[in-house]
Amino acid sequence: MIIIKTKDEIKKMQEAGKILASVHHELRDFIKPGVKTIDIDRFVENYLLKHNATPEQKGYEGFPYSICASVNDEICHGFPSEYVLKDGDIITVDMVVNYNDWLADSAWSYEVGNVSDDAKRLLKVTRESMYKGIEQAVLGNRLGDISHAVQTHAESNGYSVVREFVGHGIGREMHEDPQVLHYGKAGRGVRLQEGMVFTIEPMINMGKKELKMDSNGWTARTLDGSLSAQYEHQIAITENGPIIITDQGDC
Numbered sequence: 001m002i003i004i005k006t007k008d009e010i011k012k013m014q015e016a017g018k019i020l021a022s023v024h025h026e027l028r029d030f031i032k033p034g035v036k037t038i039d040i041d042r043f044v045e046n047y048l049l050k051h052n053a054t055p056e057q058k059g060y061e062g063f064p065y066s067i068c069a070s071v072n073d074e075i076c077h078g079f080p081s082e083y084v085l086k087d088g089d090i091i092t093v094d095m096v097v098n099y100n101d102w103l104a105d106s107a108w109s110y111e112v113g114n115v116s117d118d119a120k121r122l123l124k125v126t127r128e129s130m131y132k133g134i135e136q137a138v139l140g141n142r143l144g145d146i147s148h149a150v151q152t153h154a155e156s157n158g159y160s161v162v163r164e165f166v167g168h169g170i171g172r173e174m175h176e177d178p179q180v181l182h183y184g185k186a187g188r189g190v191r192l193q194e195g196m197v198f199t200i201e202p203m204i205n206m207g208k209k210e211l212k213m214d215s216n217g218w219t220a221r222t223l224d225g226s227l228s229a230q231y232e233h234q235i236a237i238t239e240n241g242p243i244i245i246t247d248q249g250d251c
Contacts, residue, residue: 144188201232
């Protein structure tokens, strides 16, 4: 069942979104060669606590960290660890912020030091693919219009779209209906209604779309070892177009 949010509830999520976006902006300076991914986790949790917010995914179904930190070929749900970031790495930091019992969810991919032109292009196209999907998030369109726009842009640039992980509704709970695929045909799926709130979060691989799971049961990585990137925003459908709940300046 899709839970329609009121304008007041959307505003409450925007407050959580402001905190989340501000963390991502802080990470632009924090993430650099020599930093351990566990240090990013600690930085985020401390930042949230200082802003009277909490990391929602810590403890979610046993997930032990405040963020997902997915490096290079890791697609999503990477565990923060003692791994030391090195020049040329890319890392996706995904987090869910709880502020006054309302949630905001967003992921950004970051360059670590000087990365290759190929890696820069992957991040650029992944980000563009997310925004192509957001452009379709207007009243009267269907979820499939979002899915098709994401897939078309990614694949037209020579990349593949991960199928196993999707966007989702969100509000007081981290995962609500509807599911938002990042591939598919236009004109299909649920018609968009005012008050729907969900994430658009494509995971785009430089190589093939297939993945494998690590032994921890959480972390997915590309089967062929190619780089993977992700950008995610949480949006609300309104009569005046989509509101990006997790936006505070360009990501």
